[in-house]
Amino acid sequence: EEKGALTGHLRGVCHGPLGRVIVGDDGAIQVDVGGLWTKVPSGTNAHLRGVVCTNTGAVAVGDQGAVVVVDITGPVFSAKLSTQKDGVSGAVVDLAGVARSDKGILWAVGRTSADTGGKGVLLTSVNGSVWTSGWPAGTKGNDVPGLRRVAVVSTGTLVFADDEGGLWQRTALGLTNESLQRRNVLPMAVAVQADGTVLVVGEPGLWLGPFLTVPTVTRPLASASTSNMKVEWAVAPGPAASVSRVHLDGQG
Numbered sequence: 001e002e003k004g005a006l007t008g009h010l011r012g013v014c015h016g017p018l019g020r021v022i023v024g025d026d027g028a029i030q031v032d033v034g035g036l037w038t039k040v041p042s043g044t045n046a047h048l049r050g051v052v053c054t055n056t057g058a059v060a061v062g063d064q065g066a067v068v069v070v071d072i073t074g075p076v077f078s079a080k081l082s083t084q085k086d087g088v089s090g091a092v093v094d095l096a097g098v099a100r101s102d103k104g105i106l107w108a109v110g111r112t113s114a115d116t117g118g119k120g121v122l123l124t125s126v127n128g129s130v131w132t133s134g135w136p137a138g139t140k141g142n143d144v145p146g147l148r149r150v151a152v153v154s155t156g157t158l159v160f161a162d163d164e165g166g167l168w169q170r171t172a173l174g175l176t177n178e179s180l181q182r183r184n185v186l187p188m189a190v191a192v193q194a195d196g197t198v199l200v201v202g203e204p205g206l207w208l209g210p211f212l213t214v215p216t217v218t219r220p221l222a223s224a225s226t227s228n229m230k231v232e233w234a235v236a237p238g239p240a241a242s243v244s245r246v247h248l249d250g251q252g
Contacts, residue, residue, distance in 0.1 A: 005030040005039040016053025023048035023060045042068045043081035050097040059128040061095035061108045069128040087133025093121045097149040111146025120144030139175045149190040161187030
């Protein structure tokens with residue numbers, strides 16, 4: 001068992017050529033190089049929700065458009081903060097996931113704020129400091145729900161998992177919906193396996209109202225892929241559906 005330098009909620013981790021990096025709530029970052037976890041000030045109190053390792057450290061993304069470039073090449077670790085907005089509308093964004101291609105291109109996904117529709121956001125960068133819209137020519141992502149996770153399939157080809165459990169594929173030629181029916185799965189991670197299969201890991205659950213949750217999904221809904229992208233789905237049954245009632249008037 002390892003003892004880290006942070007005590008709050010941890011949300012993302014990566015293992016790169018120089019070490020391991022973990023990010024979490026309130027801008028928390030900790031780095032492990034040589035078996036010792038060290039806290040690195042990020043310069044923000046925003047929750048950091050995703051991180052990807054690079055050849056010099058890592059890039060973390062989070063709420064309020066926070067992007068933190070972490071450098072662990074020297075004896076003193078450093079972090080450089082920037083604040084990004086939607087590359088199309090200029091709206092405030094919350095970033096939730098980040099990935100890196102084998103050529104070093106960075107991709108970040110998230111959503112615009114609720115008052116601007118909570119639409120999907122896709123940004124790209126070559127250095128982690130300057131970001132631009134990552135939507136292919138002729139698309140703006142207006143029909144895409146907020147995005148939670150991203151994985152790189154190949155150069156210029158990405159897969160996103162959205163807030164509604166849907167999957168999208170981005171290529172240089174356009175954007176395709178790979179799950180035309182909602183799956184009722186809250187995606188927590190997306191990865192691409194060696195054979196090109198996209199693996200999605202999430203929490204089954206359908207939110208029906210303030211007092212009723214159904215945490216069990218017996219099977220994912222049928223998929224109609226428009227480009228024959230292979231997607232691997234499996235569902236682990238959760239506990240039985242339950243009803244909880246809360247008295248808001250304080251009577252108990």
